Amino acid sequence: MRNFKASSKHPWLSLSVLLVMACVAAPDLIAVPQSPVPQEDLLALSGEIGHPGGRLVISLRAEPKTLNPVLSVDAPSREVIAAMQADLVHINRATQLTEAALAESVKISSDGLQYTVTLRRGLRFSDGQPLDADDVMFTFHVYLDENVHSPQRDLLIVGGKPITVRKLDARTLVFEFAKPYGVGERVFDGLAILPRHLLEKPYQEGKIEQIGTLSTPANQWAGLGPFRLKEYVAGQRLVLERNPYYWKTDTKGSRLPYLDELVFLFVPSADAQVLRFQSGDTDVISGLGAENFSVLSRQKESYILADAGPGLEYNFLFFNLNDLSGRAAPDLARKQKWFREVRFRQAVSAAVDREAIVRLVYQGRGAALWGPVTPGNRRWVDAKVAHQPHSIDHARQLLREAGFKWASGPSGDSALLDADGSPVEFSILTSSSNADRMKMATLIQDDLKHLGMRVQVVPLEFRSLLDRITQAKEYDACVLGLVSFDADPNSDMNVWLSSGGTHLWNPSQAHPATAWESEIDRLMEEQLTVTSYEQRKKLYDRVQEILAEFQPMIFLASPDILVAARNTIGNFHPAVLEPYVLWNVEQLYVRNRGKNSSGE
Amino acid sequence: MNERRQLAKWLIGLGVLHGVIACAGFFAPYDPLEQDREHPYAPPMKLHLTDTQGHFHLRPFFYPFRMREGSVDQYDEDIARATPLIFFSDRSAYRLLGLVPCRLHLFGTSGERVFLVGTDGFGRDQLSRILCGGQVSLLAGLLGAGITLLFGLGIGATAGYYGGWRDEVLMRLSELFLALPWLYLLLGLRAFLPLAVSPLEAFLLIVTVIGLVGWARPARLIRGVVLSVKERDFVRAARGFGAPDGYLLLRHILPETSSVLLTQAAILVPQYVLAEMTLSFLGLGVPQPLASWGNLLANLQQYSVLVSYWWMYLPAVAMVPFFFGYFGLSSALQEWATPHK
Numbered sequence: 001m002r003n004f005k006a007s008s009k010h011p012w013l014s015l016s017v018l019l020v021m022a023c024v025a026a027p028d029l030i031a032v033p034q035s036p037v038p039q040e041d042l043l044a045l046s047g048e049i050g051h052p053g054g055r056l057v058i059s060l061r062a063e064p065k066t067l068n069p070v071l072s073v074d075a076p077s078r079e080v081i082a083a084m085q086a087d088l089v090h091i092n093r094a095t096q097l098t099e100a101a102l103a104e105s106v107k108i109s110s111d112g113l114q115y116t117v118t119l120r121r122g123l124r125f126s127d128g129q130p131l132d133a134d135d136v137m138f139t140f141h142v143y144l145d146e147n148v149h150s151p152q153r154d155l156l157i158v159g160g161k162p163i164t165v166r167k168l169d170a171r172t173l174v175f176e177f178a179k180p181y182g183v184g185e186r187v188f189d190g191l192a193i194l195p196r197h198l199l200e201k202p203y204q205e206g207k208i209e210q211i212g213t214l215s216t217p218a219n220q221w222a223g224l225g226p227f228r229l230k231e232y233v234a235g236q237r238l239v240l241e242r243n244p245y246y247w248k249t250d251t252k253g254s255r256l257p258y259l260d261e262l263v264f265l266f267v268p269s270a271d272a273q274v275l276r277f278q279s280g281d282t283d284v285i286s287g288l289g290a291e292n293f294s295v296l297s298r299q300k301e302s303y304i305l306a307d308a309g310p311g312l313e314y315n316f317l318f319f320n321l322n323d324l325s326g327r328a329a330p331d332l333a334r335k336q337k338w339f340r341e342v343r344f345r346q347a348v349s350a351a352v353d354r355e356a357i358v359r360l361v362y363q364g365r366g367a368a369l370w371g372p373v374t375p376g377n378r379r380w381v382d383a384k385v386a387h388q389p390h391s392i393d394h395a396r397q398l399l400r401e402a403g404f405k406w407a408s409g410p411s412g413d414s415a416l417l418d419a420d421g422s423p424v425e426f427s428i429l430t431s432s433s434n435a436d437r438m439k440m441a442t443l444i445q446d447d448l449k450h451l452g453m454r455v456q457v458v459p460l461e462f463r464s465l466l467d468r469i470t471q472a473k474e475y476d477a478c479v480l481g482l483v484s485f486d487a488d489p490n491s492d493m494n495v496w497l498s499s500g501g502t503h504l505w506n507p508s509q510a511h512p513a514t515a516w517e518s519e520i521d522r523l524m525e526e527q528l529t530v531t532s533y534e535q536r537k538k539l540y541d542r543v544q545e546i547l548a549e550f551q552p553m554i555f556l557a558s559p560d561i562l563v564a565a566r567n568t569i570g571n572f573h574p575a576v577l578e579p580y581v582l583w584n585v586e587q588l589y590v591r592n593r594g595k596n597s598s599g600e
Numbered sequence: 601m602n603e604r605r606q607l608a609k610w611l612i613g614l615g616v617l618h619g620v621i622a623c624a625g626f627f628a629p630y631d632p633l634e635q636d637r638e639h640p641y642a643p644p645m646k647l648h649l650t651d652t653q654g655h656f657h658l659r660p661f662f663y664p665f666r667m668r669e670g671s672v673d674q675y676d677e678d679i680a681r682a683t684p685l686i687f688f689s690d691r692s693a694y695r696l697l698g699l700v701p702c703r704l705h706l707f708g709t710s711g712e713r714v715f716l717v718g719t720d721g722f723g724r725d726q727l728s729r730i731l732c733g734g735q736v737s738l739l740a741g742l743l744g745a746g747i748t749l750l751f752g753l754g755i756g757a758t759a760g761y762y763g764g765w766r767d768e769v770l771m772r773l774s775e776l777f778l779a780l781p782w783l784y785l786l787l788g789l790r791a792f793l794p795l796a797v798s799p800l801e802a803f804l805l806i807v808t809v810i811g812l813v814g815w816a817r818p819a820r821l822i823r824g825v826v827l828s829v830k831e832r833d834f835v836r837a838a839r840g841f842g843a844p845d846g847y848l849l850l851r852h853i854l855p856e857t858s859s860v861l862l863t864q865a866a867i868l869v870p871q872y873v874l875a876e877m878t879l880s881f882l883g884l885g886v887p888q889p890l891a892s893w894g895n896l897l898a899n900l901q902q903y904s905v906l907v908s909y910w911w912m913y914l915p916a917v918a919m920v921p922f923f924f925g926y927f928g929l930s931s932a933l934q935e936w937a938t939p940h941k
Contacts, residue, residue: 271903291904294672298908356637360721363672432883435902442722442889446635456798459883 040122050589055261068212069192085192086224093575093583112180124245126228226586258589308561310376315481316553343402345551350395369555416452426476432459621734625694628728636723664712718911733891741873747811756822774816859937866930
């Protein structure tokens with residue numbers, strides 16, 4: 001009740017707090033009349049009706065670095081924050097379409113420059129404080145502040161100018177863009193609305209990074225998501241509890257979420273996660289490897305094992321195409337001559353047996369890729385990109401056309417020679433901690449042996465691998481994977497723009513090095529400002545076709561999103577977008593509570 | 601005389617085992633790098649002598665595996681297609697003892713492939729990989745032990761024979777080497793090397809490191825022997841007749857260290873095989889896809905492999921007779937060396 005007293009300087013507010021508390025817990029307070037309640041505008045979700053109570057334990061690979069959405073960059077932080085925060089408009093992970101969230105409606109003006117956002121009535125943070133337009137104004141002010149270094153800032157710069165926010169009244173705001181923005185209202189997804197009452201002071205003192213950390217006491221942190229902070233035990237677990245002020249209900253009108261507690265256990269390795277799941281310590285594993293998936297599926301235990309289909313991860317091989325004029329070792333400069341030859345890259349692509357990768361690396365639970373957009377991304381995948389079959393003959397023909405020839409080696413095997421007569425030998429870097437990509441590299445090594453190329457696979461620790469690729473630029477080729485955070489092409493801007501830092505084969509270029517890279521630049525910039533889906537799709541299709549033709553990345557395969565859960569969990573519908581399982585955490589519930597509690 | 605027979609027994613046993621590994625190309629039915637992508641994680645196949653009708657065949661045969669519909673690592677025997685083994689087949693080319701080009705294999709098959717101890721995740725024949733991987737591991741052990749003993753002998757003899765400041769310096773150095781955390785040293789060393797190390801370079805690197813790190817213990821043992829031998833009457837007599845140091849060492853002193861050296865060798869070889877396996881297991885040994893026992897066992901780092909495919913443990917079983925042989929040999933050597941003294 002201490003919280004309640006603290007907030008009683010606002011009489012109308014304290015009443016509403018009281019009312020909500022009354023509904024939630026204490027039957028003796030229900031006598032308070034209903035009429036003065038500020039009208040609440042709750043969102044009713046369809047889906048199975050569950051029953052309240054219970055807890056769900058899920059394992060995280062690492063501890064979240066922070067709970068503050070302004071500063072989070074790591075995946076564990078994002079996963080936890082997604083359960084604690086809410087955005088104005090949210091992308092439904094199942095349909096991949098937007099849905100109104102904190103905003104009751106978003107109206108876009110006909111020129112696409114003005115978005116009028118109306119907030120829901122009666123919204124409250126998880127500490128009971130009401131939300132109004134000022135919180136939203138403050139939120140965007142913080143995200144756009146250069147000194148805060150928020151990773152979301154780039155998303156809010158359109159046409160070179162930051163978007164501006166104006167308040168019309170307590171529930172209505174106008175967002176203004178310098179140019180039409182192709183993604184439309186999707187821009188609001190993932191931009192958590194911040195509690196101004198907690199953050200304003202630290203922000204003005206320039207100490208925003210000190211609040212919302214793991215050491216912040218639970219009563220000094222709040223959000224608009226289904227759960228709020230309860231307890232953090234360093235190195236072990238993070239416990240979230242039900243947010244009693246959450247703004248969603250089920251179709252029967254009972255307030256969500258159903259679960260009382262959501263517990264994140266920190267379990268560092270994938271194998272350890274499986275063991276903890278098997279021993280009953282955790283209820284859910286999301287992002288399971290194919291091998292462990294089949295280990296679980298062979299067991300008699302009654303788990304729900306779900307294969308949600310290919311996600312947004314794409315794995316690829318790429319060559320060092322950096323302009324190292326003068327700086328490169330003579331050895332690398334000689335190799336780069338091959339790598340720059342389009343037919344060389346096309347030949348490598350034709351020689352790679354993608355079906356074998358899917359079968360041997362992902363045990364068939366994945367999809368072969370010929371472009372960066374996976375079949376899981378239904379709205380954006382370009383069906384016209386040819387699924388070129390695995391053909392050593394075709395690869396040999398391409399190499400012959402490009403001036404390569406073969407010499408029979410000492411033991412009868414033929415070695416590939418370039419036009420100058422030197423043998424084609426290079427190494428492929430891969431991350432030593434990723435068994436899947438190590439396997440891919442080994443398969444590619446064997447495939448390329450059939451072309452007479454001598455390839456070595458070099459496993460490197462991930463940090464030093466990234467360093468070699470982006471900083472030192474001393475490598476021949478590399479197998480790597482990327483995961484788009486959204487289905488929209490905008491999420492990969494940084495990969496395709498030649499100025500992008502993740503333009504891996506030749507990052508952060510001042511001017512596009514090739515004509516096709518400059519065309520991709522133009523297409524990506526254009527789709528950013530076109531608002532019709534059909535037109536954007538056409539532009540992005542063209543990007544995919546250029547990539548398929550010039551093969552700066554030789555796309556390999558995409559793993560399915562595999563998850564396992566106890567079969568007592570209801571409303572379990574894993575999606576291919578992150579967070580795979582917890583995207584509908586407010587609707588998850590524990591079916592057989594008696595049995596579950598005895599198991600704890 | 602009994603000790604001699606014991607010794608001969610162990611030596612012959614080890615000789616046969618090493619002979620098999622040395623001629624791995626002959627005993628292995630396939631190229632250890634050849635991938636059969638239709639048969640990942642195939643379990644060991646059974647050889648049959650009687651077919652489904654109960655007819656007896658003199659030539660062993662097997663039923664090839666067909667992957668079970670909808671699975672990726674479950675196989676059924678295809679009873680309709682009994683395939684006989686072909687003895688002394690010539691299929692893939694290899695180099696006998698690493699030198700002589702050769703095509704002859706102890707056994708093979710035509711068409712369908714036989715996997716007597718199963719396959720790994722790439723469908724590579726586990727038997728061929730164990731045999732050829734043994735070449736790397738055993739050679740690393742033998743060469744490493746050779747280097748160690750050479751250094752140990754040189755340093756131990758110098759320290760023991762000359763004594764004085766040489767003895768002081770060398771023995772303090774040996775204490776330093778005994779205290780060195782050599783695994784971390786090797787991890788650090790690897791970071792300074794060029795990115796792509798060719799298999800041969802990687803192999804030589806491990807052998808050198810393993811060999812150089814272990815000289816301290818044999819050196820101290822040999823120093824002790826030299827210290828006691830150099831005061832014996834026949835050595836004093838030879839010195840009295842004016843024999844130079846080199847002659848004394850080679851002719852009179854070092855031969856007395858032979859039993860210590862041989863026993864040390866028999867202990868060091870398996871220890872160094874294990875060291876190679878540890879390094880390869882940690883990814884610091886010969887690069888994949890080359891086989892070595894440590895590389896083969898590295899597959900077991902994955903939990904799914906650990907619980908699903910028991911034949912991936914077999915490389916560990918393969919080394920047991922070798923270790924048994926070497927430890928037997930070392931105790932037989934000791935028996936043989938002591939009674940005369």
